[in-house]
Amino acid sequence: MANPVILTIDDDPAVSRAVARDMRRRYGDRYRVVRAASGPSGLETLRELKLRGEQVAVLVADYRMPEMTGIEFLEAAMDLFPAARRVLLTAYADTDAAIDAINLVDLDHYLLKPWHPPEEKLYPVVDTLLDAWTASPEAASAEVRVVGHRWSAPSFAVRDFLARNLVPFRWQLADDPEGGRLLSAAGATTDDVPVVIAPDGTHLARPTEAELAALVGLRVAPTEDFYDLVVIGGGPAGLGAAVYGASEGLRTVLVERRATGGQAGQSSRIENYLGFPEGVSGAQLTDRARRQALKFGAELLTTREVTGLTAAGSARVLTFGDGSTITAHSVVLATGVSYRVLDAPGLAELTGRGVFYGSTATEAPSCLDQEVYIVGGANSAGQAAVHFSRYAKRVNILIRGADLTASMSRYLIDQLDRLDQVVVHPHTVVAAGAGTDHLERLTLADTRTGETREVNASWLFIFIGAQPRTEWLDGVLVRDERGFVVTGPDLVAGGRKPPGWPLARDPYHLETSLPGVFAAGDVRAESVKRVASAVGEGAMAVSLVHRYLESQ
Known part of the structure; x- marks a missing residue:
């Protein structure tokens, strides 16, 4: 396994060489220091590292670069290596932007140029970030792979468990060529999915949550009595x-x-x-x-x-x-x-196959250009609606009451009002759901008149009760x-x-x-x-x- 990578991005060749030189002097025996000359080339490097199964420990990006700023680069890099620690290299005049980036891209630190002497201004910061990265479960679990079926409740349960425990993983469909190769290497078939493969090659078919936790390095037993x-x-x-x-x-x-x-x-x-x-x-x-x-x-x-x-x-x-x-x-x-279970005919059988309780970040990209239905009028439902609006063609919020003011914070209501693709349906409940291998239709009922209507739907997210x-x-x-x-x-x-x-x-x-x-x-x-x-x-x-x- 190659040493983890420290990636530096700066369009100024002199600065880029200086950063890499100081990094190699201190960390070259344990980490590979890689340079990139721009944000786009840095992202291309990260994609290649991801495909090769390598790990990235620290990203150091200059703030002022053509094509893509350091903040924009770090924000995009989070999608590829969310566990990597992020540092912005900036001039004194740009410190306000660096402070804003702490919230925007969960920036770990910003460094002012010049950073000399590095023993005082650079190495203590990077030492702390590398210690944090090494101690995190993500660093040891970056190459977990999950092979499963798209509309499979057990496959969804595995992916949801890993996502909620912040364990990065690769999702591979069992009927894709790469999925078939992974199953063959594990001695499994499509009937055995979900199959979870750990970085060291050990694998489990249809694991329990306890087995899955142990496989990916989460602690499951106390050390003391x-x-x-x-x-x-x-x-x-x-x-x-x-x-x-x-x-x-x-x-x-x-x-x-x-x-x-x-x-x-x-x-x-x-x-x-x-x-x-x-x-x-x-x-x-x-x-x-x-x-x-x-x-x-x-x-x-x-x-x-x-x-x-x-x-x-x-x-x-x-x-x-x-x-x-x-x-x-x-x-x-x-x-x-x-969350309270929504008691409507057909929903129980489709849970995990189009019907979900709570917001599932793993499913949001799959809703691209489709309609999403959300049940509930509290903050959790509103936050989910905002998130899904980035992917879905339309987000439908179903509530029993006349409006959201009684249960949702004002800032969320205002956000939803500004999103054209979000529609609130008052006095509306889910009366039933139907589908074969996944949710395909919902029956909606008007709580005032009792009238029902049927809509095509593959995605239902439920946020009701406590x-x-x-x-x-x-x-x-x-x-x-x-x-x-x-x-x-x-x-x-x-x-x-x-x-x-x-x-x-x-x-x-x-x-x-x-x-x-x-x-x-x-x-x-x-x-x-x-x-x-x-x-x-x-x-x-x-x-x-x-x-x-x-x-x-």
């Missing part, structure tokens, strides 16, 4: 708790049943999150948070579902689905919510009538402590009816369903964990 803090759920609240817990010295493990990021991680663009005026994708926010948690020493476990919680003296014991357990001083529940995943806590914690976990002051309404509460004090603000167990984010009753508030509650829960531990 006892922790200071176990965080259950890897959405914004869980990641916030993991970052703050680990950074403050707690032995912290985060347990996620599927993929970090939660519903927010599926969002194509979050534009009202503090500090990102140009918006940030859920995947980018998740990636940054996950890297932060790992940096501070937190363990992140994937495909592990917690099915039981019990008290053993001052310890809290968590049971996994396979019967194994881990124990901790404290627990933060951040399991979030899941169901907490708390059935496993029945009889363990106090929950409200909808299943959300009750915490803090709400537990002592009427002046009485919750049943079985053993302490003289009242529960802390985010504490559940079991001391030492806290709830944060969407799973908590009466919480504000926003990313920023979830992150804040995750951090607040850790401060309350400290208070709890100090009182023991």
